[in-house]
Amino acid sequence: MPTDTPSPRVNTGYVLDQLRRGLETSLNHSDPAVRARAAAKVERWRSVLEELASGTLSVGSRTPLEGIPAWVTLEVAQGGFATGHLLAEGPLEPHERERLASLPAPAEEDATERSRLNAWFLGDEGQRELAEALRSGCYRVRIPEEGALLTVAWLIGRGEAERALELLETLAPLTDRLRFYPVPDPRPFSPSAVVRVQTVGSTVRQLDSVELRPRIATMNEALRVWNPLYDRAVELFLETVEGELPHLAEENGELVRRPDGQGRVEGGWPCQRWPEGWHERARRLLRDYQAERQNHKLCGKPEHPKENFARLRGFLERCVADARSLTGRDVGSIRKILASYVTRHGSPGSERLRRVRDEQARMAEQPTMKEFAVLVANRLRTLPGDEGLGSLDLAAAPVREDESASLGIAPGRSIPPHLLGKVERCLEAPIDQLVERGVIGSGEVLATVLPQITSQVGAAGIEDPELRRLYTALYAAFRRRRSLLLLNLQHQVRFDELPWVEALRPYRENELGARVLARQTLEQVSTLAIASFPQTLIPNKLIQELSALVKGADLRLPLVEEIAADIFMGTFSMKYLDAARAAARLLEGTLYARYYDVPTKYLLTLDDREMRWGKDTSPGFAELCTERAGAKRGRGGSVARNGTILEQAQILTTHNLAVLFEELKLAETLRPALPHLVERSFLWLVRQQTMKIDHWKAQLQMVKNTAYAWRQMLFFLSFVDPPARREFLDLAREHVEEQGEAFSRRFEPVLAGLEWVSAGNAFDASGRGGPKGIARRFLGWSDGRHWLFEG
Incomplete structure (x- = not known):
């Protein structure tokens, strides 16, 4: 077992980058709602930075804030960083202020508002209100802490005063800060089979x-406000023309141009006469313009000095002040503006101009x-x-x-x-319908809605209807907690670690019916996740929900999480070896095992165990992954090096696919759909590979994700019969060639590698094969520049 992997350090650069990006968005984004959300994000990251600087935040720990138990719900920023805020703390909410106003003055001067509220709910009147809430269901639990005193009330109502007192002793140190009471609601909380x-x-x-949209708003302003004013300005100047209206000369439908390339103007000259009332109408137009400009400032063209409307308005102001100030060149400029307008739109009052303006008005009036x-x-x-x-x-x-x-x-x-x-x-609809509609578009979104179902599965073994409803509400609230960044193989806080949930343990009977329901739900959700999103790994949040169902079904499945490369500790807990053994049993001799050269026999005999950080780990499995990655000892723990090791762990465990296929018999369930899943995964990764991506980090992410999709595709392809496999290989070759010569040349080693192994061949020790070693094993991580970007 390697011991030279240094402990990961907190990346403060990540925190600073998030803070910088949030500040830029909060200051510069055009959408006020986006700016407001960015400002809230800035405040969270500022809190993280302050806590890090003061040393009061212990990043990587289950208890990152000194004196705060692990079960307290923390505000967690992106990346798993605790901000230092407690979600059940914060300013009083409306229902709290209303209750507080009805309470007598505190007997103790140093009593906090929260301690007074918590104390009231522990009194006779408060207990009666909580008991009624339990009976009616007219409450909401948004944060797990809000269900603690409901649990106390339920225990007291069942004669379990001693157990209730033990729970209160645990809560007591934080009753001055946190709300342990629910939010009242006039409507009963009613769990549903839909999500x-x-x-x-x-x-x-x-x-x-x-x-x-800014462009639409600007266009509508121009059509509704400025075009009519421009028409009035043109009409005023046309009244001053002697003879034919100015226009641009045309021959055979084409403009006649002067030697300098400008259109040749024909017709009379403006500013030759001044009809009665002209100056007053001109002043009115100028006043109207100024009034409109006070209320309409989106469109900048009316103020642009080179735009015809702005120029014409300037000439109008001079005419109103003293028409004699205009030079011959000025009058020529006015004549050219008028000519361009008349030629393009038609003269004022003409049918042609009316049709244009009517159509523009119709566009501007569109909702x-x-x-x-x-x-x-x-x-x-x-x-x-x-x-x-x-x-x-x-x-x-x-x-x-x-x-x-x-x-x-x-x-x-x-x-x-x-x-x-x-x-x-x-x-609200069944999960599969929302997936079909595209409302649930990823495994991550599926994980966010699944607690609405799994909370009821967990409560299925509870006989008392009030407790069953409370348990469902508590579980759904708990699953909304965000995960912390953890090191040293620590696990996230589990639902049973909440003191008020632990107090209810004796009343949760795991009956046969509940176990059967949990297994059925596990099978349905696993099938749905794999069939709906075949190209992506099962995300960690969804693995948490599947693990809860596994526990409820009384199964022992080693479901493994994706480990971030920047916090990898150089070792794996025993469940990774158990998952790799399950994969070895299922995949021995398959296309997948041959493509990745999986040492199935070695894995089935590997049985080592070592305690690290209080956890059972497998040094042999870690050593195997390190060797397969070619990550030599003594080179340190760079993110890229860690990534190559973690990818090998994912290959050997199939990242939960083999465990679920073996235990739940999903190969049979999904057999008709497997060719389709193979094709979808392949088409998705080709789309990703053919996207234009300039930033090198985004390129690395794309290669990693497409390599993961390739691995999932190979897993499914291993359970497809030979004729369907040959059909897919033909389709894949044809589809790659359709993408053009540049992509075909770059992707050829990947496709050739699949064809090489499918024909019964094997890669050499360097992951190459075929004539001149053109065929290559496709992996996502590389400790250096990836070969897909060479040349």
């Missing part, structure tokens, strides 16, 4: 943040996305904000007469599909 990606309230906020967003948001505001939407009927209905009057959208108009796509995110 949603977000609530109606979140959707309304997104719709409210929709802004009119914008912003106006439609306001309409749909107003419809959704009539619904409970913390629930989902049963159907899209309300949002998708054509514009009504009363809505038309208030927003100026013609009745009967359809709602744009783009906005209905936003609304779909709060649609």
